[in-house]
Each structure stands twice: as structure tokens, then as C-alpha cells.
Amino acid sequence: xxxxxxxxxxxxxxxxxxxxxxxxxxxxxxxxxxxxxxxxxxxxxxxxxxxxxxxxxxxxxxxxxxxxxxxxxxxxxxxxxxxxxxxxxxxxxxxxxxxxxxxxxxxxxxxxxxxxxxxxxxxxxxxxxxxxxxxxxxxxxxxxxxxxxxxxxxxxxxxxxxxxxxxxxxxxxxxxxxxxxxxxxxxxxxxxxxxxxxxxxxxxxxxxxxxxxxxxxxxxxxxxxxxxxxxxxxxxxxxxxxxxxxxxxxxxxxxxxxxxxxxxxxxxxxxxxxxxxxxxxxxxxxxxxxxxxxxxxxxxxxxxxxxxxxxxxxxxxxxxxxxxxxxxxxxxxxxxxxxxxxxxxxxxxxxxxxxxxxxxxxxxxxxxxxxxxxxxxxxxxxxxxxxxxxxxxxxxxxxxxxxxxxxxxxxxxxxxxxxxxxx
Amino acid sequence: xxxxxxxxxxxxxxxxxxxxxxxxxxxxxxxxxxxxxxxxxxxxxxxxxxxxxxxxxxxxxxxxxxxxxxxxxxxxxxxxxxxxxxxxxxxxxxxxxxxxxxxxxxxxxxxxxxxxxxxxxxxxxxxxxxxxxxxxxxxxxxxxxxxxxxxxxxxxxxxxxxxxxxxxxxxxxxxxxxxxxxxxxxxxxxxxxxxxxxxxxxxxxxxxxxxxxxxxxxxxxxxxxxxxxxxxxxxxxxxxxxxxxxxxxxxxxxxxxxxxxxxxxxxxxxxxxxxxxxxxxxxxxxxxxxxxxxxxxxxxxxxxxxxxxxxxxxxxxxxxxxxxxxxxxxxxxxxxxxxxxxxxxxxxxxxxxxxxxxxxxxxxxxxxxxxxxxxxxxxxxxxxxxxxxxxxxxxxxxxxxxxxxxxxxxxxxxxxxxxxxxxxxxxxxxxxxxxxxxxxxxxxxxxxxxxxxxxxxxxxxxxxxxxxxxxxxxxxxxxxxxxxxxxxxxxxxxxxxxxxxxxxxxxxxx
Numbered sequence: 001x002x003x004x005x006x007x008x009x010x011x012x013x014x015x016x017x018x019x020x021x022x023x024x025x026x027x028x029x030x031x032x033x034x035x036x037x038x039x040x041x042x043x044x045x046x047x048x049x050x051x052x053x054x055x056x057x058x059x060x061x062x063x064x065x066x067x068x069x070x071x072x073x074x075x076x077x078x079x080x081x082x083x084x085x086x087x088x089x090x091x092x093x094x095x096x097x098x099x100x101x102x103x104x105x106x107x108x109x110x111x112x113x114x115x116x117x118x119x120x121x122x123x124x125x126x127x128x129x130x131x132x133x134x135x136x137x138x139x140x141x142x143x144x145x146x147x148x149x150x151x152x153x154x155x156x157x158x159x160x161x162x163x164x165x166x167x168x169x170x171x172x173x174x175x176x177x178x179x180x181x182x183x184x185x186x187x188x189x190x191x192x193x194x195x196x197x198x199x200x201x202x203x204x205x206x207x208x209x210x211x212x213x214x215x216x217x218x219x220x221x222x223x224x225x226x227x228x229x230x231x232x233x234x235x236x237x238x239x240x241x242x243x244x245x246x247x248x249x250x251x252x253x254x255x256x257x258x259x260x261x262x263x264x265x266x267x268x269x270x271x272x273x274x275x276x277x278x279x280x281x282x283x284x285x286x287x288x289x290x291x292x293x294x295x296x297x298x299x300x301x302x303x304x305x306x307x308x309x310x311x312x313x314x315x316x317x318x319x320x321x322x323x324x325x326x327x328x329x330x331x332x333x334x335x336x337x338x339x340x341x342x343x344x345x346x347x348x349x350x351x352x353x354x355x356x357x358x359x360x361x362x363x364x365x366x367x368x369x370x371x372x373x374x375x376x377x378x379x380x381x382x383x384x385x386x387x388x389x390x391x392x393x394x395x396x397x398x399x400x401x402x403x404x405x406x407x408x409x410x411x412x413x414x415x416x417x418x419x420x421x422x423x
Numbered sequence: 424x425x426x427x428x429x430x431x432x433x434x435x436x437x438x439x440x441x442x443x444x445x446x447x448x449x450x451x452x453x454x455x456x457x458x459x460x461x462x463x464x465x466x467x468x469x470x471x472x473x474x475x476x477x478x479x480x481x482x483x484x485x486x487x488x489x490x491x492x493x494x495x496x497x498x499x500x501x502x503x504x505x506x507x508x509x510x511x512x513x514x515x516x517x518x519x520x521x522x523x524x525x526x527x528x529x530x531x532x533x534x535x536x537x538x539x540x541x542x543x544x545x546x547x548x549x550x551x552x553x554x555x556x557x558x559x560x561x562x563x564x565x566x567x568x569x570x571x572x573x574x575x576x577x578x579x580x581x582x583x584x585x586x587x588x589x590x591x592x593x594x595x596x597x598x599x600x601x602x603x604x605x606x607x608x609x610x611x612x613x614x615x616x617x618x619x620x621x622x623x624x625x626x627x628x629x630x631x632x633x634x635x636x637x638x639x640x641x642x643x644x645x646x647x648x649x650x651x652x653x654x655x656x657x658x659x660x661x662x663x664x665x666x667x668x669x670x671x672x673x674x675x676x677x678x679x680x681x682x683x684x685x686x687x688x689x690x691x692x693x694x695x696x697x698x699x700x701x702x703x704x705x706x707x708x709x710x711x712x713x714x715x716x717x718x719x720x721x722x723x724x725x726x727x728x729x730x731x732x733x734x735x736x737x738x739x740x741x742x743x744x745x746x747x748x749x750x751x752x753x754x755x756x757x758x759x760x761x762x763x764x765x766x767x768x769x770x771x772x773x774x775x776x777x778x779x780x781x782x783x784x785x786x787x788x789x790x791x792x793x794x795x796x797x798x799x800x801x802x803x804x805x806x807x808x809x810x811x812x813x814x815x816x817x818x819x820x821x822x823x824x825x826x827x828x829x830x831x832x833x834x835x836x837x838x839x840x841x842x843x844x845x846x847x848x849x850x851x852x853x854x855x856x857x858x859x860x861x862x863x864x865x866x867x868x869x870x871x872x873x874x875x876x877x878x879x880x881x882x883x884x885x886x887x888x889x890x891x892x893x894x895x896x897x898x899x900x901x902x903x904x905x906x907x908x909x910x911x912x913x914x915x916x917x918x919x920x921x922x923x924x925x926x927x928x929x930x931x932x933x
Contacts, residue, residue, distance in 0.1 A: 118647075119628065122638050164800045165820045176820040182798065183822060186829045187922070194919060196901045201892060202828065202926045208886045210928070216723075216767050219816050221928040227821040287613055287623055344621030 038152050039327040039362070039404050042264055042315075043142075043168065043278040046308065048285030049120065050334035051348050052355040052372075052387070054301055055093065056107065058086050061374050067341035067382035071348070073296050081107070087371065091297050092306040095313035096357060103365035104316070106358040106422035108396060110372045112389025116336065116352035120285070123335040128167035130394050130413050141397060141412055142276060143171030149407040156230055158276035159267070161260045166278050173223050175230050180263060183234045185227075203228045238270020244321035248310040253303060257281055257311035265315060269322045275405075281308065284334060288345035299346075308332060312359050320361075329360035329404070329423070331396070341382020353387040356396065358422055362404070368420050392417070399423050460722070460761035461729045465753040466503065474503045477882045481763050484933050485720050486510040486752055487554025489776030491784075492879055507752045510555040511745065513592045518547060520581030528852055530788055540577040541803050542789035544584060545796070548775045549784040559591035559744065560584055561771055562719055564804070567602055567634060568811035569611045571804055579607040579662060580804045595635075595712065595742035599699045603630065603657060604664040612809065615658040617651060618670035627651025633809055635702045637711035642679060649676035653683055653694040666692045679705065703742060709734035713747070720751060722762045764884075767816050768933040770799035773827055777834060777925055780880055786852050787834070787843045795833060795843070799826045831925035835918040857917035858909060869897030869907055869916075876921060881929050889927065893920060 058064050059075035078088030079097045089097050099105040113132050117123050126132050130141040146157050146169075160166050160176040177183045185202070187195040206224035210217055243265065247258035260279040267274055283304050291299035312330050319328055337354030353372045369391030377385040398409040398417035410416045468474040479498035483490035487510065490498065498506040523533045526546055533539040548557045564587060571580055583605050590598040602608050608626070609615040617623035627650035631642050656671035657664070671691035676683045683697045702708055713734040717725050733750075740746045751757055768776060774796050778784050796803065800823045801812055833843050835855075844852045866872050873893045877883050897916050898907050905912070924930060 118644065119632055119638060121632070160820070163798065163802070163822075173820050175822065177822040183825060185825055185832075187832050194896075194899075194901050194915075197896065197899060198919060198923060201896060201923055205889050205892065205923070205926070206928055208888045210886065214765055216765060216816055217928055217932055220767060220819060220931045223819055223821065223824050224926065224928055224931075227824045230821050231825070287625060288616055343623070345616055345623065349624055 038154070038273060038275040040268060040275050040277070040329070041400055041404070042261075042328065042330045043276070044308070044312070044330055044332045045166070045278070045280035046284045046304075046332065046334040047280050047282040048334070049123075049336045049338055049350055050284045050354055051286060051290065051301060052109075052337040052351075052353060053340065054290065054348075055090055055305065055355045056081070056087050056109065056371075057090070058371070058374070059088055060086055063340075063374050063377065063379070066379050067377075067385070069342070070293060070346055071291055071296050071342045077297050081367065087367070090302070090305055092302045093309045095309035096359070099313060099316070099359050100365055104359060104361055104363055105365050106363050106420075107367050108356040108358070108391055108420070108422075109367060109369040110353045110387065110390030111333070111356045111369060111393050111396065112336065112353040113392055113394070114389070116386065116389065118336070118350040118352075120335055120350070124167060127333075127335055127393055128170070130397055140166070140168040140170040140172075142168040142278075145401065145405075145407070145412045146172045146174075146276075149401070149405075149411045151407075152273065152275070154273040155226070156233055156272070156274050158278070159234075159264075159274050161263055161277065161279035166280070168278060173219075173226075175234060177234075179259075180234055180266075184231050199228060233272065237272045238266035241266035241269055243314075243318055245314050245318045247314040247318070248307060251303060251307070253281060253283065253307040254311065257307045258314065261311050261315035261318075265318050265322070268319060268326050268328060269324055286338070286347045287343065287349060288347040290342075290347040293346055312357075316360060327360075327362045327404075329358055329362055331400070332357040332359070333393070333396075337387065339383050340377050340385040340387060341379070343383045349383060351386050353389040356393075358396075362423060364422050366422070368422055391420070395420055459755050460759040461726065462755035462759070463733065463750055464755055466755045466758045468503065474506075475499060477763075478503070478758055479506060480882070481758065482506060482510070482752060483554070484768075484772065484776065485558075485757075486748075487558055488548050488772060489779045491779050491782050493782075503753070507749065510752065511592070511749055513553055513556045513559075513745075515589055517585040517588060518543065518581075520585060521578040526789065528785055528788075530790065530852075532790065534581055535577060537571050537577045537580075537804065538790060538793050540571075540581050541793040541796070543581070544803065545771075545775065545792055546789045548771065549778050549789075555748070556588055556591045559748070560587040562716070563587040563591070563598070565719075565811040566715065567608065568806040568809050569607050569804075570802075570806040574607045574610045576607075576610075576662065577804075579610070582662075583607040584804075590744075592745035592748065593743075595708075595744065596699060596703055598744075599630070599634065599702070600696060602634070603654065603695055603699065606659040606662050606664060609657065609659045609664070614654055617655050617657075618667075619655055619672040622648070622651045622655060622672065624648065624651040627654055629809055630654075630698075631702060633811075635711060636705055636707040640707040640711060641705065645677070646679055649678040649683070650698050652676050653678065653698045656691055657695055668692075703738075706731070706734065706738070709738040709742070712742075713737050716747065717751070720748075721757055722765050764929075764932040766933040767819060768931055769812060770796060770801040770823070770827070771803065772933055773931065774799070774830060777831060781834070781855060781921060783834065783844075783855050786855060788845060788852060791833075791843050791845065795826075795830050799823050799830070827931070828926050831922050835922040835925070855918070856914075857921075858913035861909070861913065861917060867909055869894050872917060873897065873920060876917075876924055880921075880924050881927070885927060885929055893923060896920065896923065 054071060057073060057078065059078055065072050073090060077091050079091055079094060081087040081089060096105055113126060117126065128140045142158065150157055156175055158169060158174045160169060160174055161178060162176055163178055165176050185199055187198040203225060206221050210221055243262055247262060248254040249258055264277045286301050289299060290301045333356040334354055336351060338348035338351040343349050372387030372390060376388060394413055394417045397413060399419040399422060401407050401409040401412055402419045403423040476495055476499055479495050480490060483495065519534060521534050523531060525531050532543050534543055551557050564584060569583060571577060574580060586601045586605055590601055612626040612629055613623045614626035624647055628647045630650060631640060632638055636642060652672040653676055656667050658667050658670060659665055668688050668691050673685040673687045673691060675685045678698055679701050681701050683694050686693060710730055714730045737747050774792060778787055844854050861872055864875060866875055873890065877885060877890060897920065898904055
């Protein structure tokens with residue numbers, strides 16, 4: 001159920017929306033004209049638990065070396081975040097460092113939630129529902145946002161570039177595909193007989209009301225009935241898009257990241273009103289062989305981080321080169337961080353606090369969230385030690401909701417969270 | 424509950440129960456509540472509520488992959504008791520898990536490759552007379568959700584499915600022991616790497632969280648660590664299970680309140696089995712499994728009290744899947760309105776069901792079906808993460824709708840008619856002859872034909888407007904209206920009709 005404009009104003013403002021609009025006599029159209037409600041967020045999920053200490057590290061902290069005798073990155077190879085800073089980035093994140101230097105990257109340290117759960121699935125449920133007590137993801141926070149707070153009314157407010165619907169969107173079916181070329185009906189595979197008639201019948205048959213039908217049948221009817229309209233938009237928008245920068249393509253992960261970013265760029269440049277995109281990259285569950293034993297700046301995680309950083313920068317550069325004026329940010333995150341210390345298989349086990357990034361020209365670059373406290377973790381069992389979170393992930397969601405999309409975060413998150421200031 | 428002595432390996436022989444006698448079933452039991460959707464006593468036909476095609480199709484869709492029209496008629500004729508008996512026949516057999524094999528259709532499969540493995544299994548699901556065995560194997564594949572992407576060897580994936588085939592209606596205990604020692608699982612959740620001092624917690628955690636007790640099932644992080652230590656040494660060598668005692672952590676462990684005495688040498692293997700036995704003593708385990716099975720085979724979101732009562736019986740029966748499934752398939756709850764057509768077909772149920780419902784199981788290329796099937800939201804033998812298929816309808820979205828529709832197109836529409844029947848260029852498996860089929864049924868007019876297929880595929884349960892629009896479709900082309908003639912237009916329009924029926928929301932319901 002989406003709110004009407006009236007309900008939006010009544011409910012939203014009545015519930016204490018931070019925007020003092022009524023006093024100024026602003027109506028919703030003007031709010032939209034201010035440019036706030038359909039600014040783009042690309043959610044880029046690193047599946048498996050991204051190892052914070054292998055992204056951003058403190059080489060001068062002796063405990064860092066003790067906890068990670070094999071994994072530790074030498075100070076000389078790290079990229080110091082800024083002069084006199086104790087924090088260094090993994091050299092594979094060089095592209096993110098460039099964005100940081102340009103003021104276009106927020107690094108969110110110590111992101112997590114209270115009472116960390118070390119299961120991928122519980123933790124994914126938690127970040128998907130924005131509810132640490134959730135036992136399963138029956139309503140994803142972006143599904144809730146689209147149902148309750150989004151007022152734009154566009155039929156494809158979000159696109160999920162995955163083979164199955166990400167839990168963030170549970171409750172709101174949206175187009176989900178990995179390759180736009182496959183997103184169409186093919187009633188007749190080789191030549192056409194009655195394909196126009198058949199396509200029309202597929203749609204109209206599904207739209208015949210099912211009186212008294214149970215929710216699952218209604219859900220499927222809606223899904224079939226709305227799909228043909230979505231197909232038209234997905235096929236026709238941005239069909240002539242060509243990248244104007246070189247995207248990374250050295251390996252499978254880079255090609256996957258680049259393909260996803262290019263699809264997003266295609267629709268943004270093509271003018272599709274969609275304002276949420278989501279895709280993910282797997283492989284971050286680095287229990288083993290996180291690094292090469294001979295060189296901690298190389299190995300599985302290094303290649304993944306390089307794909308993430310280079311892909312993100314290429315995407316933002318491409319939008320600029322294409323002359324896009326749309327406000328776009330990329331949110332790079334994971335379900336949790338990993339243990340402070342390594343585990344003996346050249347890897348790390350599931351942990352608590354992690355790191356997230358928000359990149360793009362609308363971002364106020366800088367370091368956000370306190371770096372987790374080294375004094376609270378101690379050896380010798382470093383692989384059992386966890387960093388405690390300093391920044392709740394829901395305050396990041398609130399930042400998108402309040403400061404970027406200009407909606408009341410309480411409508412989505414159950415209660416109001418204080419936004420961070422990166423937007 | 425009955426606990427067997429800790430012996431590695433599953434039983435080689437699963438006895439067929441005394442059900443083939445027919446008549447009153449033993450699997451039923453007394454009514455639990457007055458609500459028919461929670462009534463486990465055996466359903467029996469009455470004059471006003473007979474055993475009919477609709478119920479037989481329901482049983483076949485849930486306990487198997489959907490019936491052919493002739494099979495449905497047989498089930499109706501033999502009655503509900505014997506119909507359920509038929510499904511409960513589950514022989515102890517395995518299929519080859521490697522090498523090149525020729526299917527009875529003439530198609531050549533190489534099981535050393537991923538698509539070959541998928542095709543081989545899809546063939547068996549569509550053709551096995553022991554439908555429940557493959558259906559349970561599919562359920563357990565979703566439950567233990569393993570993927571070639573990490574295991575890498577397609578042969579080991581085939582081997583794991585053979586384990587499910589053999590334990591499909593056995594005990595959960597034997598299955599858990601088998602899974603813990605399964606080479607694909609040892610790769611999938613890293614236990615092959617876990618050893619004393621360098622314990623890998625992945626399997627130790629998931630055996631509880633995903634496979635038995637569920638999240639919030641009552642275990643702590645310390646239990647995870649204890650379980651992981653107990654399983655150190657369970658590793659693999661050249662594609663088979665190998666217990667490496669030098670890897671084993673011999674310290675004492677406290678697991679779910681029970682002290683497991685650390686053992687060295689070959690005896691250390693017993694600790695993993697003690698972990699499994701302790702897991703099986705937890706009420707949470709029985710409830711988690713019963714709920715999952717109920718939601719897969721009967722209906723979504725059963726009540727807590729109902730599940731805990733059925734779980735208590737499951738536990739008392741020694742976690743015997745045969746008894747549980749027999750109880751379910753005979754019960755009033757299973758045939759209640761809350762269950763019939765209330766689930767959404769998963770991709771396998773849709774694909775194999777479409778093939779079987781239209782009697783094309785000997786006629787399609789399973790390698791092509793395997794390829795078409797991969798983009799429907801359930802990459803068989805290739806789960807991305809160990810949590811399996813999402814519950815409910817979460818995974819249904821416009822992309823899946825398109826791929827489900829396009830599968831039906833390739834199976835039925837005209838120019839494509841035969842695409843799924845092509846083995847390689849120029850060689851076709853025989854295609855479905857729709858004109859002969861309707862002739863043999865004595866149907867000639869568009870109305871007769873539409874009514875027949877709506878009844879056959881959907882028990883005629885579609886809105887009236889859908890029916891009239893489909894009748895209209897039979898005498899219309901993109902180019903305009905024409906006069907019906909079965910010989911000229913039959914193949915074109917009947918295959919198109921079945922394609923359109925398979926695109927109806929009702930056909931997606933299970």
C-alpha cells in the first residue's frame with residue numbers, strides 16, 4: 001500500500017517530520033521540485049562479511065601486528081588516509097582513495113549493531129529488516145520504504161540486479177535481472193505467429209480480478225499482470241548507452257561489477273526515474289586464503305577489493321563523462337565484519353564491526369564513525385576477539401531517508417534515528 | 424526417544440512399511456484440534472467429499488512433481504489409501520554420479536560436467552516411478568543447500584543427491600551423519616580444513632542453525648565452538664570421507680549442556696556423532712524440521728502449538744521421515760482448503776510439472792531444460808549461499824515470471840515447438856502431437872478443447888472471463904479472425920492454448 005500525498009503530509013508531518021514544510025506552505029510537488037525524493041542510491045552489497053581490518057588498518061598499533069601476523073599489511077604499502085592520520089587503506093582500494101581525496105567518499109568506520117550475530121543469514125536478515133530482533137526477513141527496509149514512504153509513484157522505483165530478489169526488497173516485487181537482454185517475453189522463439197495476441201492475453205488474463213483469492217494467488221497475479229509494462233521500460237530505456245570510460249575487466253569479479261554498474265549507468269543516463277539499484281558481489285566470506293601467504297596485499301580479498309574500488313570509480317567517472325546531472329551515490333556495505341585476528345587458514349572468521357563506504361559527488365567526504373577501540377581487544381586468542389560497533393547501520397539508513405530522500409525515517413525504521421552528516 | 428548406537432553410515436535397507444495392505448492406515452492418529460487444517464487423522468472420502476481428480480492431482484503435485492493425465496486417472500481408481508502407498512515406495516538405489524551415460528530418450532549426458540548432473544536429475548524427477556524419493560531429495564537439497572560454485576566437482580554434487588535419495592524416507596540421524604561425512608558438504612562448509620588449533624566454525628554452526636535447530640534454536644556461541652571442535656578431523660580424501668585423527672581436537676567439550684569427553688585416535692570420530700545425538704535431543708530440532716517440511720509440503724505459517732505437537736510425535740518416532748510423510752499425506756489437514764493450491768510452485772515443480780502434465784517426459788532434451796531452468800531463481804545444485812530457497816513467495820519477481828513464461832513458450836508454441844525437443848541441430852526427439860491427442864479424446868470444437876485443458880491442468884478453476892477469452896483465442900490470429908479447422912490450425916492453436924494456460928496465475932499455484 002502506498003500513501004497518497006494527503007496521507008504522506010498528514011502522517012509524515014504529524015509524526016514529527018524534520019522538514020518544517022507546512023509553515024512555509026510547501027506542497028509535495030514543490031518538495032519534489034526541490035530535488036530530494038528520487039535521488040539515486042546504488043546499494044552494492046559485499047556478500048560474506050567484508051574484513052574491515054583488511055580495508056582500513058592502523059599499522060602503528062602493535063596489536064594489529066600481533067593479531068594478524070600473516071594478514072597484516074606493511075605500513076609502507078598502505079595508503080595513509082590523510083597526513084598525520086593513523087589510518088591506512090589497503091593499496092587495492094587506491095581508486096576509493098582518489099575519491100576520498102576529491103571529497104567524494106565517506107568512510108564509515110565501526111558499522112554494526114548491538115549484540116552482534118555471527119551468522120550470515122541472521123545478520124543479513126537484520127540489515128535487511130533494520131530490526132536486530134527480526135527472526136526472518138518478512139519485510140525488507142527498502143520494501144517498507146517503497147510501500148510506506150516513497151511518494152513518487154513511478155512503476156519501477158527500484159531495480160535489483162540479481163538472480164533472486166534481495167531481502168532488502170521483501171514485500172515489494174520489483175524487476176530483478178542480471179542481464180537486461182533476458183528481461184522480456186518470448187512467446188515465439190524463432191519466428192512470430194500470434195505473439196502480439198498471446199502477450200496481450202498473458203497480461204489481461206492475469207489482470208482479471210481473482211475474487212476472494214488467497215494472498216499467494218493474488219501476489220502471483222499482480223506479478224504476472226505488471227510484468228509486461230515493466231518489460232517495455234527496461235527494454236527501451238537507454239538502449240543506445242555506451243560507456244565513456246574504461247571499466248575494469250581483468251577477471252570475472254571485475255567483469256561482474258562492471259556489468260552491474262554499466263546497467264545502472266545505462267538507465268540513469270537513459271532517464272529512467274528508478275532511484276534505487278541493488279547488486280552484490282560474493283566471495284567475502286574469507287575463512288581461508290584471504291591473502292597470499294607470500295604477500296598480504298595480494299590474494300582473494302585483494303582482487304575483490306580492487307574490483308569494488310575500480311568499478312565504483314569507473315561508474316562515477318562514467319556518469320560525469322556522460323553529462324548526467326542526476327544525484328547518485330554508491331553505498332558499499334556487508335553483513336558484518338570479521339574477527340580481529342587471523343584464524344590459521346590465512347583467513348578470518350565471522351566478526352562484528354565492519355566498514356562501509358558511501359561514494360559520489362553529493363557526499364560530504366571524510367571519516368565517519370569512530371574507529372573501533374583497540375584497547376578493548378586483547379590477545380593471545382586474537383581470532384576470538386571482536387571489535388564492538390561504534391556506528392549503528394540504521395543511522396546510515398536514516399541518512400538516506402532523511403537527508404537524501406527527504407522522508408521521515410520513523411515510517412521505515414520504526415523509530416527515528418539520527419542521521420550522519422555525510423549527506 | 425529411540426537412540427541407536429553411534430555407528431557411522433546410514434542403513435543400507437529402508438524397510439517398506441506394512442502399508443501396502445491398504446485399508447486403514449497406521450500413519451494417521453487422533454485428531455489434534457477441531458480445525459480441519461490441523462487435523463492429522465486420515466482423510467477418507469464421503470459422498471459429498473469424494474476422492475477425485477482434484478485431490479489426486481494435489482497429492483501428485485506435493486508428493487511428486489505433478490501427474491500425467493493417465494496417472495491421475497489411476498490414482499483416482501485405486502483410492503486414496505493405495506495412492507499414498509504408491510508414493511511411499513522408496514527403493515534403496517543410487518544413480519551414477521560420474522561418467523558419460525545415454526538416457527533412454529537417446530540423449531547423451533556427461534555427469535562430469537555441471538549441466539550434465541542437473542540434466543540427469545531433472546530426467547529422473549520427470550521419469551522416476553518413485554516420485555516421492557526425488558521430491559524428498561529436492562527438499563533436502565534445498566535444506567542442505569550446497570553449490571557447485573564452491574564444491575567444484577559435479578561428481579560430488581551427484582554423490583550428495585544420492586545420499587538424499589538413500590535417506591529420503593529414513594531417519595534424520597542417519598542423514599545428518601551422512602551429510603556430516605559427505606565430501607561435497609566438507610568442501611561447502613569448509614570442515615575439511617578444520618583442525619585442532621585452527622578450528623573452522625562454519626559447519627559446526629550451520630549444522631545447528633540451518634540444518635537442525637534453526638536460528639535462535641537455543642544454542643550459544645560456545646556451543647558453536649564446541650560443535651566445531653567435535654567435528655575436527657572429519658575431512659575428505661580423493662572425493663571420499665576420511666577421518667584424520669591427527670586433525671582432531673581432543674579436549675573435552677561442553678555442548679548444549681552435555682560434556683563430550685575428548686578422545687584421541689580413531690575414537691575421536693564418535694564426538695561428532697555425540698554432537699548429532701545431542702542436537703536430536705533438542706525439541707527445537709524436531710520443531711524446526713517439522714515446520715520446514717510442513718511449509719514445503721502442506722501450507723505456510725502453521726500454528727506454533729500444532730507444530731510442537733507434531734514435532735513431539737516426530738521425535739518420539741525417532742525422527743523417522745517415512746512416518747512423518749505418511750502421516751502428512753494421509754491427513755485431513757493435507758486435503759484441507761488451507762493446503763490445496765495455496766503454495767507457489769518452485770521452479771522445479773513448475774518445469775517438471777509442465778513436462779509431466781503434458782506427457783512430454785520422454786520427449787524433451789534434459790540438457791536444454793537444464794539450461795532454461797537455471798534462470799528461474801533456483802539454480803539447481805548451485806546454491807549461492809547455504810540458506811537455500813527463500814520461504815514463501817519472496818523469490819517470485821518479474822524476472823522469474825518472464826523465465827517461467829519463456830520456458831512454457833519453448834515447450835509449446837509453434838516455431839519453438841521442438842526447441843526443447845532438439846538434442847542437437849537437425850536431430851529432434853519426437854514432438855508432442857496435439858491434434859492426435861484431442862482426436863483420441865473425441866474433441867473437435869474450440870470450446871471443447873479449451874474446457875478439456877482447463878479441467879486437465881487447473882480443475883477448471885479460472886475466472887469465467889479467462890475461459891471465454893481463451894475460446895476466442897482459438898479462432899484468432901495476429902492477422903485477424905479465421906474459421907476453425909482442427910487439421911489446419913490444431914497444432915498451432917492448441918499448443919498456444921496450453922502455453923497461455925501455463926501463463927495463468929493459477930498454473931503457478933501448487
